[in-house]
Amino acid sequence: MEKFQTFTGVVAPLNRANIDTDAIIPKQFLKSIHRTGFGSNLFDEWRYLDHGEPGQDCSNRTLNQDFVLNQDRYKGASILLTGENFGCGSSREHAPWALADFGFKAIIAESFADIFYNNCFKNGILPITLNKKDIQALFENSESKPGFSLNVKLDKQSLTDPSGNTFNFELEGFRKDALLKGLDEIELTLSFEKDIKAFEENHQKSQPWLFTE
Amino acid sequence: MNGKTLFDKLWESHLVRENEDGTSLLYIDRQLIHEVTSPQAFDGMRLANRSLWRTESNVAVPDHNIPTKDRDKGIQDPISKLQVDTLDKNCDSFQIKEFKISDPNQGIVHVIGPEQGLTLPGMTIVCGDSHTSTHGALGALAFGIGTSEVEHVLATQCLIQQKSKNMLIKVDGKLKQGITAKDLILFIIGKIGTAGGTGYAIEFGGNAIKALSMEGRMTVCNMTIEAGARAGLIAVDQTTLDYINGKPFSPKGELWELASEYWTTLQSDEDAVFDKTIEINANDINPMVTWGTSPELVVDVEGKIPFSTNGEFQPTLDYMGLEMGEPIKDILLDKIFIGSCTNSRIEDLREAAKVVEGKIIADSIKLAMVVPGSGPVKEQAEKEGLDKIFLNAGFEWRDPGCSMCLAMNADRLESGERCASTSNRNFEGRQGSGGRTHLVSPAMAAAAAIKGHFVNVTTNWNN
Numbered sequence: 001m002e003k004f005q006t007f008t009g010v011v012a013p014l015n016r017a018n019i020d021t022d023a024i025i026p027k028q029f030l031k032s033i034h035r036t037g038f039g040s041n042l043f044d045e046w047r048y049l050d051h052g053e054p055g056q057d058c059s060n061r062t063l064n065q066d067f068v069l070n071q072d073r074y075k076g077a078s079i080l081l082t083g084e085n086f087g088c089g090s091s092r093e094h095a096p097w098a099l100a101d102f103g104f105k106a107i108i109a110e111s112f113a114d115i116f117y118n119n120c121f122k123n124g125i126l127p128i129t130l131n132k133k134d135i136q137a138l139f140e141n142s143e144s145k146p147g148f149s150l151n152v153k154l155d156k157q158s159l160t161d162p163s164g165n166t167f168n169f170e171l172e173g174f175r176k177d178a179l180l181k182g183l184d185e186i187e188l189t190l191s192f193e194k195d196i197k198a199f200e201e202n203h204q205k206s207q208p209w210l211f212t213e
Numbered sequence: 214m215n216g217k218t219l220f221d222k223l224w225e226s227h228l229v230r231e232n233e234d235g236t237s238l239l240y241i242d243r244q245l246i247h248e249v250t251s252p253q254a255f256d257g258m259r260l261a262n263r264s265l266w267r268t269e270s271n272v273a274v275p276d277h278n279i280p281t282k283d284r285d286k287g288i289q290d291p292i293s294k295l296q297v298d299t300l301d302k303n304c305d306s307f308q309i310k311e312f313k314i315s316d317p318n319q320g321i322v323h324v325i326g327p328e329q330g331l332t333l334p335g336m337t338i339v340c341g342d343s344h345t346s347t348h349g350a351l352g353a354l355a356f357g358i359g360t361s362e363v364e365h366v367l368a369t370q371c372l373i374q375q376k377s378k379n380m381l382i383k384v385d386g387k388l389k390q391g392i393t394a395k396d397l398i399l400f401i402i403g404k405i406g407t408a409g410g411t412g413y414a415i416e417f418g419g420n421a422i423k424a425l426s427m428e429g430r431m432t433v434c435n436m437t438i439e440a441g442a443r444a445g446l447i448a449v450d451q452t453t454l455d456y457i458n459g460k461p462f463s464p465k466g467e468l469w470e471l472a473s474e475y476w477t478t479l480q481s482d483e484d485a486v487f488d489k490t491i492e493i494n495a496n497d498i499n500p501m502v503t504w505g506t507s508p509e510l511v512v513d514v515e516g517k518i519p520f521s522t523n524g525e526f527q528p529t530l531d532y533m534g535l536e537m538g539e540p541i542k543d544i545l546l547d548k549i550f551i552g553s554c555t556n557s558r559i560e561d562l563r564e565a566a567k568v569v570e571g572k573i574i575a576d577s578i579k580l581a582m583v584v585p586g587s588g589p590v591k592e593q594a595e596k597e598g599l600d601k602i603f604l605n606a607g608f609e610w611r612d613p614g615c616s617m618c619l620a621m622n623a624d625r626l627e628s629g630e631r632c633a634s635t636s637n638r639n640f641e642g643r644q645g646s647g648g649r650t651h652l653v654s655p656a657m658a659a660a661a662a663i664k665g666h667f668v669n670v671t672t673n674w675n676n
Contacts, residue, residue: 016528018407018507022640027621031278031292033252033299035360051628051646054292085408088441089640090619091343092250093359114377114411114443115343115357122361172375174234185361186261189369192230192238196266196371199229199240207335209464209472210242 001124004179007105008151009078011142012068019082020089021116025098029054038094039101043069069102073146080107081138086127087116096123106152108159110135121175124182126154128169138167154180216482218379219446220414223354223479227337229371239374242336244366245322246273246309248300249621250341254364255303265307266370272331273304273311276321277621281584281611284314293622307367320587320613323347323554327431328587330460334449334476339366344554344637346437350430351457352449352479354414357438377444378488380413381481384421386495391671393564394429395556395635395654397421398436399501401493403511410442413489416481417447421495427456428558435555436637439508448480502541502667503639503652505529510639514541514657514669532641533649534629542667544651545577547630549608549662550644551655552584553618556635559593561655565635566599568659568670574607575665582609582624584616608662620645633661 029041031054040058045051047069049062063070069077080099086109087095096119099107106126120127130138141161142148151160154176159167178185189196204211217225229238251273258265265271278293280286288294297314304311312319318329323344326332334352339345341363348355362372382401402409415437417430425433430447437445447453454473457463464472499513506529512519518530520537530536535544551557551565562585574581583603585591591613594600600610617624618636620643626632628647635658639650653661656670668674 020507020638020640022619022638022643026642026646027619030249030621031290031296033256033296035253035256045642045646085411085441088407089343089438089638091341091345091357091359093253093341093361096359111408111411113408113441115359115438119359119361122359172235174232174236174373174375177234185373186263186365186368189238189365189371189373192371195230195238196240196369200267200370203227203240207472207475209333209468210336212464212468 001182001184003182004124004126004154006151006153007078008149009105010074010076010147010149011079011081011138012074012077013139013142014068014080014082015139017083018085018088021087021092021095022089024087024095025092026052028052030092030094035097036101038098039103042098042102043067076103078103078105079150079152080104081135081142082107082109084110086112088113091115093119093122096120096125100125108135108138121178124179126152126179128159130167130169134167215486216484218481218485218487219352219416219448219479220354220377220379220444221485223335223337224376226335227354236373236375238371239337240371241339241366242270243331243338244271244363245326245338245340245345246271246363247277247322247340247342248275248296249277250360251303251363252296252299253360254367255307257364258367263368265367268308269310270370271309271367273300273309274319274322274325275300275314277615277619279314279614280622281614281616281624284612290623317588320590321554321557321615323435324557324586324590327351328460328589330457330463333457333463333472334453334479339372343438344435346443346445347431347435347554349437349445350427350434350447351453352447352476354444354446356443377414378412380410380415380442380489380491381487382415382417382491382493383419384417384493384495385419386421387424388421388495388498389671391656392498392500393654393656394425394432396498396501397495398433399503399508399511399652400498402436402440402508403501404493405440405491407439407507407509408441410437410440413442414444414446415440415442417445418481422447423450426560427452428560431558432555436508439637449476500654500657500669500671502657504533504535504541506532506639506641508637508639508652512541514667516541542669545631545666546633546661547579548626548632549578549581549658550617550632550634550636551582551658552586552616553636554586554615555637556655557584557586557590559590561635562590562594562599563597565655565659566602568656569606569608569663570602572606572663572675574662577665578662580609581607581662582611582617584611585613587613617644619643633658633667
């Protein structure tokens with residue numbers, strides 16, 4: 001995974017609570033056996049007026065002009081601002097794959113669903129939790145000021161708007177580290193091979209029925 | 214020092230090491246695999262030239278893309294077929310045990326795990342599927358993971374995790390006659406909300422939980438994720454042991470004695486402290502029906518769609534084609550779906566069959582289908598003649614799979630169609646683009662098929 005860098009990006013506001021992973025990437029696109037190419041079907045049912053199917057050329061489809069990501073002022077947005085409990089429902093990692101493939105590097109919400117939150121860090125996406133008041137302020141700015149952007153500094157755990165207002169966010173140390181270093185978690189875990197083997201040996205002694213196959 | 218919760222005990226017994234950064238390396242006993250969330254994980258293994266840590270801990274089954282009729286003709290959709298073929302190939306090349314589409318024991322991954330004795334108390338169980346919480350009903354720590362984590366478990370038998378907080382949902386009292394585990398969990402989700410359990414592992418306890426059958430407990434734990442918690446748990450008791458005893462892959466003989474002795478310790482200590490406790494009175498619960506596009510938007514069948522003054526329900530009501538104040542019993546249905554990892558087990562089918570026996574579905578119902586959760590469930594139902602009851606009433610009797618719970622195969626709602634469904638999610642487009650889903654129990658779905666609209670199954674509804 002690539003290291004997470006400081007960046008400045010346009011903020012796209014999607015003011016809705018409980019956006020589920022079925023909405024982020026509908027089920028028909030989960031049939032792909034690859035990890036890439038989901039970006040053109042991100043929020044497919046909201047983004048297009050017709051029904052999308054996998055493998056379709058999306059450039060000819062009719063866009064829903066009311067949908068925020070289709071509006072010119074949010075073109076190229078790399079920060080998604082949204083409501084509480086974002087990413088609830090299915091565990092599909094296709095959701096962060098689609099968001100990353102579309103170009104989102106950070107998602108700001110009041111809260112995230114557990115599995116989705118975890119999946120973001122495996123794909124270089126930074127999910128940022130802010131309080132209601134800050135979220136409200138960001139919604140107002142991103143809706144009223146065309147091109148409203150934020151500078152995202154992961155090492156400082158801060159967001160800064162063009163007027164210099166700074167919002168700080170909390171993040172567990174290990175999650176920050178994983179993004180900043182672009183860690184290969186499997187490699188990291190395998191460095192504890194001896195511990196795993198020792199555990200496994202004891203586990204087998206105490207619960208032999210788990211090792212009968 | 215305080216006692217330990219069941220979750221604490223399961224966590225500690227699988228702790229490989231605690232890292233300095235506050236994370237833990239947790240050992241995984243069982244990984245269940247299906248075709249949708251695994252191909253990229255196997256690809257990753259091949260790219261990094263890694264081998265499986267413990268092959269036999271993994272078990273696979275195709276379920277999401279599987280056709281539920283004319284199976285002998287194969288999978289018609291070439292993209293679905295490729296995904297199922299890819300699972301077959303991956304399992305063959307990594308030598309993973311797989312219940313292939315032609316296997317008589319094939320079924321929905323969360324149905325066959327417990328049914329085959331592959332799910333055992335005290336285990337840590339993961340699957341690239343959020344409804345893995347189902348397996349917690351047997352006193353296992355089970356939760357859904359993403360594809361990167363599927364690969365992590367394949368390669369290391371472990372996951373890097375941060376411990377969740379403990380929540381207890383204590384359900385005392387007694388469920389009224391005709392009220393099911395499905396009504397109970399919908400009621401709970403309505404009470405705590407879809408984010409109520411975020412960050413927690415939820416243990417369900419109390420008399421009403423103890424009184425549930427194993428299958429009822431699975432229904433409750435299955436939908437724990439709809440309350441925001443990755444894992445649901447129920448302590449081991451005699452009901453658990455009786456269920457597991459004799460299953461194809463459960464321990465036998467001396468190992469059974471040893472295992473069952475350990476399993477009975479799998480409960481929270483009396484002095485265990487939970488970060489949060491919620492008390493529910495089972496006596497209060499009526500048949501529940503969801504009316505919106507989130508499982509928390511749920512009311513009693515005798516109720517009406519609630520009023521809101523701030524317009525917060527308008528988008529969901531527009532999508533659902535409903536209005537505030539509309540009585541639930543006035544809602545007319547187009548399709549009926551009885552199935553899914555929530556409600557496709559034999560007791561669910563018996564409950565639905567009892568309702569439809571000797572009756573005919575309403576003329577206005579375009580399709581009513583029963584999709585058993587697995588080959589063995591289907592076989593048992595046919596042995597009991599349930600298939601005939603459904604077929605005589607006008608239902609279709611299908612082959613096992615996830616089917617119209619998420620409509621990845623051919624079973625789906627057309628835009629605007631309204632369905633009474635025993636599945637777990639009523640999200641926009643979940644059962645088909647533009648489709649409208651109402652989540653209910655099997656008995657409620659069955660009665661709705663007969664009348665063409667919702668009725669209260671606990672009353673004399675057919676008069």
